[in-house]
Amino acid sequence: MNEKCLCEANEILIFSCAGSSNVGQIANQAAIKLAQGGVGRYFCLSGIGGHVSGMIESTKAGKMLVAIDGCPVGCGKKTLEHTGFNIDEYVQVTDLGIEKNHDFNIDLSNIGKVAGHVASRISIRRVI
Numbered sequence: 001m002n003e004k005c006l007c008e009a010n011e012i013l014i015f016s017c018a019g020s021s022n023v024g025q026i027a028n029q030a031a032i033k034l035a036q037g038g039v040g041r042y043f044c045l046s047g048i049g050g051h052v053s054g055m056i057e058s059t060k061a062g063k064m065l066v067a068i069d070g071c072p073v074g075c076g077k078k079t080l081e082h083t084g085f086n087i088d089e090y091v092q093v094t095d096l097g098i099e100k101n102h103d104f105n106i107d108l109s110n111i112g113k114v115a116g117h118v119a120s121r122i123s124i125r126r127v128i
């Protein structure tokens with residue numbers, strides 16, 4: 001049986017690749033939507049990639065790390081893992097049937113689709 005996540009919203013850190021494609025920007029907007037909805041805190045992936053000490057320490061203090069990547073290249077995942085972090089929940093936008101392109105006139109319904117999917121993954125994750 002699954003249990004609801006017991007983390008406080010400010011203990012759930014959400015990262016997105018924010019890549020230069022429709023799916024990268026959908027990942028970015030979904031992370032914003034999740035933060036606005038009180039699901040977690042949107043955190044700076046580039047600060048992790050840049051090894052900014054304060055951001056590294058803040059990330060270590062998080063209880064759940066969530067990463068949203070636009071596509072299978074997985075830049076956000078690789079950045080976090082390269083810095084030694086384990087990701088608790090991971091979503092790729094293209095896995096939800098959204099095709100990657102470089103048209104930034106994104107379908108806004110896809111933002112809600114991704115955010116909803118991530119939120120459901122967080123809520124059903126078993127907390128050990």
Ligand code: SF4
Binds near residue numbers: 018019021023074
């Ligand atoms: S994961 Fe895909 S969309 Fe995101 S930054 Fe990397 S290549 Fe771009």
